[in-house]
Amino acid sequence: MAEYRDPFDDSDDFSDGTESSVSSYDYDLTLMDGNGLEDIKRTAHESLNLGNGYQGTWYGQEAFREFYQNWRDGIVRSFNIDPSDFRTETQTLKMQIIIRAISPHTKNLMGYIQFKWDKNNLGTLQLVNFNAALHKDHLVNGGTTKAYDKTQSGQYGEGMKLAALIMRRRPQNHTVRILSSGFMWNFSFNSKAVLTCTLTKEKEDKLRKLKAKEEDRKKQHKPRELKPNIWEDVAVQIGSGRSERTQDRINQRKKKSDKIRLADFKRWLEVSIDIAPPTNIVRTREGDLILNREYKNKTYLKGLLLPNSSVSGKPLKYGYNFREGDTSRDRTSMAYADDEAFIIAKIWGAALRADGDIFTEDSLIARYTKLLEKTFGGHKDYADVHDADCHASESTVKKVWAYMLSPAKYRNGKAPFYYSPTDSTDASKIIRDCLKREPVLVEERLWNMFCRHHLCRTPDKERYHRFHKAALSDLSNATCFANHMLQTLAACLRSDPATSDMKLSFVDTRDLGLDVIYLRKERMWKINDKWLTFDGAHEHTACVLDQDDTRFHLLHELFLCDHAATSLFRIMIDELSGQDTGNTPLKELKIRLESNGSIRIPQMVRAVRLSVKPEALMVTWKSSGRLAMISGHCKQQTSVVLHRTDTCRDKRNIPLYREEEESCDCPKQTVPPTCHKALFNNLSADHFYFPMICTAEHGSFYAVPPPSKRPLNGEETAAAGLKKEPSETDLVHISSGDSSSDSDIDASEPFSPGLQTPIESPRTASRPSTRHSFPQSATVDRTSHSSPIRATPDKDLSNIDDVLSQLRDYNSKAQEALKSMNTEAAWRILFETQIEHKDLGWEAFPGNHDWYRAINRNGQSGFFARSRAPPAEDETYADSDYQVTAKSAAAALQDMERCMLTLSARNEKLGDRELREPRSSKPVKFTNPKASANARPTTATPHADVGVNGSAREDRAISQDSLYRLTPRPQERPQLPDQGPVQASVLGISRNTPIRTIQSVTQFTGMSPPHSKRAYCESVSDHDGKSENEENSTVKRFRHL
Known part of the structure; x- marks a missing residue:
């Protein structure tokens, strides 16, 4: 066999001035030893067992993609770099193009691609990766070490052999030769038109001389030149123009092979995203998102183009470079649509995290949201968001939701509120009137995606949520109306064992259109604080009094709107369910609660006042019970207890009168029903007192107690020019509906709608009357706590x-x-x-x-x-x-x-x-x-x-x-x-x-x-x-x- 001669020896040398590191190559972990080539003395022929028509739709570009994939994978593995860090530098000279792979760590040359052409724009191609070697087993189909290596693109073990077949057959007809492991690997057709590989061993003398030169270079610390070392590198040479046998069985004569056209080579370079990378690309560890318009609807796997774009058959709005994944057998697309959708979702998630909180119209989140809206809305089905409602991460969905709530999505200057087609028909009205937002309808798939991550709520649930989270109302300056509503509701709940442990709180809800909600877990009622005002309580409730009448009475601490409290309590009762009643049937409990409220609320004492006197306190009140307006029909007495604030402070918050709970020694009076005042004498001016008043019947509702006061002491009495109240021998208890007196006319009291009762003088109290009958409650009752009104006239009026x-x-x-x-x-x-x-x-x-x-x-x-x-x-x-x-x-x-x-x-x-x-x-x-x-x-x-x-x-x-x-x-x-x-x-x-x-x-x-x-x-x-x-x-x- 003729001595090996580098076909590029006559070319100009190009060097990048760097020293490469030595590592292993993809094809084998050894360079010369243990590579299966030790038994070859000089020459060997290996059949590739590939039919000439295999992958008949592939041509030169697909074959170059396989060679390029092996070249890049070999460099990544030999130099142990991350695939995402793989970069190339392209240099275009007058008659050649050089593509160098530079180490991201040492900046040394790791390999190169070199294409030289002549004046006819025909040339030869060489792909060289340093520190690599081929193994004899690589000539066997399925022989690969990259199948389970995620850093490698190859997986079927046939890329090199298939690429050689395509380059050798028509219409390419290019020679293919590889220099590696001290052998020349020449691919050609035998006499039977079967592709074979002839392995020819390099001569020992030649090999020794080349190694000696390489040692000298290293000693002089010179960088690697653009020349391969046959014993330690892999060099693929294509299109040398030699005469070789073709695949044609009829004509077995040798025929000169074709060189590569320059235009074809430039087109081949498009198969890799590394050689001519896009300008608008977002690189992530999950893959790359390509935003350049010319890369639209293109997919790459580890930098290599997949000809058929998306396996789902849908168009892609943008381009993608997948870092991992399996391809179909023909390498035209990803193997499975679901895998592809999952990887695209991961790429978008990583890209959105890297983009930060940028919510402009050109931001990544804006682009992704538009894809979702168009696809889920049925306008256009993009593969970019295929099954995104299943594959999108939680962070991605949350960011989409945040963008949809941002000012970029405002409509008519108002924040949007999104609702689904399955919401109630009045959803838009609730959104506008109660939530003060602009209603926006979203498609059901997009809505469900947000619901899966608990981001959105229906209009009704949003109202409930806002009501639940609303701030507590400030009741420090509560009005008479508010205090009476609070006292009434608390007493109504305490009136039944099934509801006695429930708590009340009023919240500022800003007109959410809800009156009350019940928090079952906390046993807590939250009530709209509009019910604490006259206007709010009568928003949907009629009143026999007009607004001026009611305001006038409220100024005098007289609450007359029992219907408002009854209406609110009825609303609360309707909110109860079976699980709130314990062992009591729900229907029975509702009837019982409503009956208690309708009876007890009108019986409540109103307008309780506490006035100070010398060493005494006067308690006055009014009643509005129905029977109080009919003389002789009201038999219920009134219980008045004057508590000391320092010892009985907690008594102020008791809403219900229970006989068994009276345990303190504070003074108490039981007053006839027609009397509306009680005087407590001989009190200490050093203590503050407050009264608790109700009808003297078990289960009655206490009135709203007034602020605590203390009696006047001696100095204050003298300074005011007052005198101590007369003793009990000079006073009688007057059963009168009037709360004013000679000594203390209250000019601010409103009229009390009750009948007056006549007053007898001491001289005539014992005389029977045949013309007029006195009610029993109106009889004179001499007690120690009597009214200060004098009933004795100044002189005898017998005449x-x-x-x-x-x-x-x-x-x-x-x-x-x-x-x-x-x-x-x-x-x-x-x-x-x-x-x-x-x-x-x-x-x-x-x-x-x-x-x-x-x-x-x-x-x-x-x-x-x-x-x-x-x-x-x-x-x-x-x-x-x-x-x-x-x-x-x-x-x-x-x-x-x-x-x-x-x-x-x-x-x-x-x-x-x-x-x-x-x-x-x-x-x-x-x-x-x-x-x-x-x-x-x-x-x-x-x-x-x-x-x-x-x-x-x-x-x-x-x-x-x-x-x-x-x-x-x-x-x-x-x-x-x-x-x-x-x-x-x-x-x-x-x-x-x-x-x-x-x-x-x-x-x-x-x-x-x-x-x-x-x-x-x-x-x-x-x-x-x-x-x-x-x-x-x-x-x-x-x-x-």
Whole structure:
């Protein structure tokens, strides 16, 4: 055999000036020894056992890809580098192209590819990788050491042999020769047109000389040249142009092989991403994401092109280079679509992690999200996200969700809220109205992907979640309305053993459209704090009172909206399920809870107040039970316990009255149902106290306790000019629905809708009455804790003349009081606030007036009565208004009431001769000092009088109470000029509302019923100054007496 001659010996030498390291090569771990070639003396022929038509669709590019794969895999393994670190440098000269593989660690040359061409653009190709060797077994099909090495691309052990076959057969017809392990491996067809490999051993003399030169180079530390060493390298030489036998069986003559065209070689280079890498590529340990448009719909496996792109058959929006994976037998694509989708998902996950939190329109997360939306939405099915809902990692899905919530996805300037087609039909309305977001519909597959990682919620679940996480409401400055709602709900839950351990909390939910939620695990109710306000509690609940009425009562700590508490508790009951009731059937529990609430809530005591006195505390309250408005029908007594704050602080939070729980020694009183006050004497001024009040019945609801207070000590009593309350011998317990007294008139208390009970003097308390019957609860009860109201008149009133004298004295006092009224505090009727007199609780009060709420310039509130009789022709509307009196008039009126009570007690003996008006067909005329001479008189219709016990008597005609001024009907009132702004009041009256100045008050022409005082003294205060028109002051009252 002829001596081996390097076909590139006549070429120019190129060196990179570096020294390579020595390692093993892919084909074998040895260089010369143990490679299966030891028995070959000179020449050997090995058949490759490949049919000439095998892989008939492959051509030169596919064959080059196999050679290139072996070249790169050999370098990676020989020099022990990571495949992702493999880089090449390309140098293009005048007549050759050199591609060098440079070590990423030492920068030494690890191998090279060299293509030289002539003037006809025809040339030869050489692929050289240093420190490698071939083994004889590599000529056998399946012979490979790379099948289970993830750093290697080869897996079937036929790449080198198949590439040689394709290069040798038509239409390529290129020679293939390999220099390795001291042998020349020449691939050609034998006489039977079967591809064989002839192995020819290099001569020993030649080999010794070459080795000696290499040793000298190393000693001189010179870099490797672009020449292979046949004993330690692998060099593949293609297209030398020798004459060899072809595959044609008919014509067995040798034929000169073809050289490689330059254009073909450049096209071959496209099979590798390493030689001409893309400019826009994201490299990760999972693989590479190629964003260049020219790489669209291309896939690479370890840097080598897979001709058929995606195995799923779907188009790819971007290009991908897989670091691992199995290919099909023909190397055209990945072996399995599911594996391919999984690897692509991993590449995107790694790329998104490397991209950080960049949410611009050109960011990777934006690109990936668009792929998901288009594919899952059915617009276009991309292989990039094939089965992404199954393969995408949690971090990837979370990042997609974060991007979808970012400002980049806002619509109309509003944050989106995503919902699925399976949500309720009102989902979009809930999103807009309750969640304040822009509803965006997403496809079910994308929605399910988010749900799998617990990222999204339906609109209803989002409302529930926000409600659950809402901040607790600040109840430090809770209003009367809020406190009563809290106390009522707590008591309702404690009223039944199945719910007694449940807790309450109010949260600020920002109008989520939910009222309550029940947290079963915590046994906790969370309630929308809108229920703590009048407007919120009446959002979907009607109220018999208007807003001004309710606000007025709430200012005086009087809660009248039991229906609101009942409605909320009913909503809570409906939220319960069978697992919340223990051993109690759900239906039975709901009926029981609703029954308890409907009975106990109206029985609650209201408006509890604690006023300080010298070494004593006065507790007053009101009740709104239905039976409290019917005299003689309310038998429930009231339990009042005054607790010391330092010893019984925890008692304040007890919502329910239970007899067995009373264990402290604090003073207690049991009060008749018609009495609304309790005095506790002989208290220490060093301690604070608070009262707990409820009806004296097991299971009753406690009222909202007022703030703790302490009695006045001696110094404070002296400084205030007060005196200690009289002893019990001077006081009697008065069973009266009125909470005011001689010594302590509370000018801010609202009217209590209960019937008054007459008061007997000590002299007449023991006298039986045949004309009037007293209810049992109204009897005088002398106790140590009695009311401070004195019931003994100043002088003996046994004679009727003395009584009339007393009334005349009262009339004079009233005149003086009315003169001192502040007329600047003009009153203004609040129209649209008309109420029925029956709603005021005055059963026997004459019904020929229309009643309205009113407010004056000082912000005071009261009632106005407007007569239904038309005014005289020359009578002005200003003159026909009834005005509420000042505090001084109220005090004088109380004196009159005492006289009237005494007079009523003596009624039987006197026979009512002086008090009874003779029946007559002529009506009683009212006089008006300001009316003109020809003014038409106003008539008083006979009405029922009020007896001493509140019963109606029809045999008496009395005129209306003239402490009111007649007000015209709203539809008859003319438009008056604006006479100045009204002071802002607690009722929210406009500052610019026109008002009318009252010039005078009309005369008194009749006596007021003893029980009607509060009607015209609802809100009074001291006034200074005189009336503007003193000559029109009140004339003598009780003229008919």
